Amino acid sequence: MKLKGKVAVVTGGSRGIGRAIAVRLAEDGALICVNYRANSGAADEVVQEINADGGEAFALQADVGSVEQLNTFFESLDAELTKRRGDHHFDILVNNAGMGGGGSITSTTEAEFDRVFATNVKGPFFTTQQALPRIKDGGRIINVSSNLSKHPLGRVLAYCMTKAAIDNFTVGLAGELGKRAITINTLAPGLTATELNAETRAIPGVEKLFSSITALGRIGRVDDIVGAAAFLASPESAWVTGQYLEASGGLGLVLPTPWE
Numbered sequence: 001m002k003l004k005g006k007v008a009v010v011t012g013g014s015r016g017i018g019r020a021i022a023v024r025l026a027e028d029g030a031l032i033c034v035n036y037r038a039n040s041g042a043a044d045e046v047v048q049e050i051n052a053d054g055g056e057a058f059a060l061q062a063d064v065g066s067v068e069q070l071n072t073f074f075e076s077l078d079a080e081l082t083k084r085r086g087d088h089h090f091d092i093l094v095n096n097a098g099m100g101g102g103g104s105i106t107s108t109t110e111a112e113f114d115r116v117f118a119t120n121v122k123g124p125f126f127t128t129q130q131a132l133p134r135i136k137d138g139g140r141i142i143n144v145s146s147n148l149s150k151h152p153l154g155r156v157l158a159y160c161m162t163k164a165a166i167d168n169f170t171v172g173l174a175g176e177l178g179k180r181a182i183t184i185n186t187l188a189p190g191l192t193a194t195e196l197n198a199e200t201r202a203i204p205g206v207e208k209l210f211s212s213i214t215a216l217g218r219i220g221r222v223d224d225i226v227g228a229a230a231f232l233a234s235p236e237s238a239w240v241t242g243q244y245l246e247a248s249g250g251l252g253l254v255l256p257t258p259w260e
Contacts, residue, residue, distance in 0.1 A: 001029030002234045007081060007090035011035040011064050011127060012097030014043040016194035017144065020222040021094055021229045022046055026055035028230060030092065031084065033077060034059040037097065056084075064097045064123030065115075074130045092233050093131045095124035095166075096144040100196050102158030113158050120162035125169065132177075141177070141184040142232045143170050147248045149188060163188075167244055174242030183241035185232050190248025192220035215250025224249065 008025045012018040014036035023046065026032045032050060034057055036043035043059035050057040058080055062073035078088035101116040102108040124143055135141070145166045152160035170186040177184055191210045193201065201207055201219075211218045228247040231237055 002230075002236075003092075004029035006030040006092060007033070007085065008092035008094065008233065009033040009035065009077070009090055009131070010094040010096055011123070012037070013094075014039050014046055014059070016196060017189060017192065017222050017225050018094070018096035019046050020226045021096060022057070023050060024226040024230050025092065025094075025233055026050040026057055027053070028234070029055075030233075031055075032057040033080070033090075035064070035073065035097065036061055037063045058084075063119075064127050065118035067122075067126050070126055070130055074134070078134075089134050089136050090131075090139075091136050092140045092142070093128065093135060094142045094144065094229065094233070095127055096142075097123055097127075098144065098162075098196065100156065100159055102156065104155050105157055108158050116158050117162055120159070121165045121169075124166060128169075128173070135182060138181045138238075139183075140233050140237070141173075141182065142229060143184065143186050145170075145186045145188040145244070147188050147190040147246055147251050150244075151252055170244070171242050178241065181238070183232075183237060185237070185240060185242070186244045187225070187228055187232060188244060188246045188248070189225050190214065190220055190246070190251035192222060192225060194222060209256070210251065212256050213252055213254050214248070215253040218249065220247070220249055 008030040010018050010022040013022040013034035022032050022034050034043050034046050047057045047059050060076050062069040081088045099119045102112045143166050146163040148160045149163035149167050167186050174184050225247050
């Protein structure tokens with residue numbers, strides 16, 4: 001078990017990619033803190049699944065877009081880890097919490113823009129700020145981005161902008177964290193079947209289109225992402241930092257041919 005004795009905090013860990021990462025890191029031996037924003041039932045299900053499989057996990061609530069709630073979250077985390085491990089330090093932070101929202105340049109409202117930036121950009125920034133005094137030297141930070149950060153779509157422009165900001169955040173912080181041997185990397189899924197993009201995937205023809213331009217011929221599943229996350233969280237990634245790892249099945253590597 002590569003992560004035996006380690007502690008991992010996974011934001012947005014109650015569903016989708018975050019849930020799958022939490023379960024996988026628990027399988028690899030880590031104690032997991034499952035952060036959730038509102039759905040306590042879903043978070044409890046993840047904790048129960050991990051504990052039933054012989055792992056160890058607990059859930060803590062916070063909207064990462066609120067610094068006030070993050071303050072409370074980290075106070076609770078300190079207390080929980082001290083109770084379980086004897087001190088409040090941990091090893092791995094997965095900045096996964098995110099939301100869709102915002103449309104095209106003509107349709108996005110100020111409120112939608114502010115909401116998606118608060119969760120997707122402000123959240124990882126201030127979560128990491130609070131985490132750094134608590135992360136052990138030699139630790140790991142994984143920022144979950146999106147293939148759309150480098151291949152933006154006009155119909156979800158604000159969302160794409162938030163993910164480009166996360167890519168920049170990773171690179172900008174990597175040099176500073178190197179002196180503590182903490183690695184920080186971006187994990188960028190392509191179109192993956194999650195609740196977050198259910199509305200987009202429901203548009204007729206979207207899944208067929210994305211599958212047709214993906215080298216491996218389909219859209220992603222959450223289980224496709226966890227192997228890359230497990231690598232970035234593991235000791236094997238100790239010499240990898242400031243990098244962008246796309247787990248998309250080769251999205252965009254195939255050009256659709258109109259005669260097919």
